[in-house]
Amino acid sequence: MSNFVHLHVHTQYSLLDGAIRIDPLMKRAKSFNMNAVAITDHGTMFGTLEFYESALKAGIKPVIGCECYLAPRRLTDKTSSDSKSLYHLVLLAENQEGYRNLCQLASIAQLEGFYYKPRIDKEVLRKHAKGLIALSACLHGEIPFLIQEGKAKQADEAARFYLDVFGEGNFFLEVQKNGLEAQEKVNQAILDMSQRLSIPLVATNDCHYLDKEDVRAHEVLLCIQTGKTMNDKDRF
Structure with missing residues (x-):
C-alpha cells in the first residue's frame, strides 16, 4: 500500500479549473494502492457528498477539505484591489469539529465574503480553526507569494500566524x-523556513487533472474561465 496521499486535489467542482471527475479519481487512487485521498476544491464544498460516498464505495478514506480564498484585508472590504490580491489556503478536516468549522467557513465565504470569489479573512479563520489542518498552498498561498516578492520577514510572520x-x-x-x-x-x-521555524513539510501536487493527456482539455477550461482563446500566447 502506498504511503503517499494526495492532499491537494481539485475536482470538477472547482468550476472552470478542476477537470478531475470523482469516480475516476477513486479508481486511480485504488490502482495506485492509495488508502486515502483528499478533495480541496476552490472556495466550495459542493462536491463533498459525492466525494465521500464514492470514496467509501471504493474502500478509500475520504479526506474532506477546501482550498479557501483568503481576503487581503477584511471579508467585508470589497474593492477592486480586494478581488485581485487573494491568497490561497488549503484546509483539511481532521475530525467532526473540523468538518463543522470547514462548513462554517465555506458558508461565510459564500454568504458574507463573496466578491468575485467566495472569501474568508484571518479573523474568521481564527474563530473556526479548531479541528482543521492547514497547508500553505500553491504559489498563490500567502507564504509562497511573499517569498516570490522577496519579503522573507513577512513570510516568516505569516507562517507564525498560521502556526x-x-x-x-x-x-x-x-x-x-x-x-x-x-x-x-x-x-x-x-525548506529553509521549515528548519528555521520548526514547521513540518508536506509534499503535494495541486492536482487539476488525472492524466497528462488531459492537459489540453484543462487549458480549454482555463481559457473559458479567463475569457482567452487557445491561440493567445499569453493566455495564462
Missing part, C-alpha cells in the same frame, strides 16, 4: 514539484 492559529502539528508548509522555476525558488525557501 499560532492552528497549533503545532496542524499547520504544514507545502512543497510541490511542477517544473516551474518560481516553484523551485519557493521550495528552497520553504
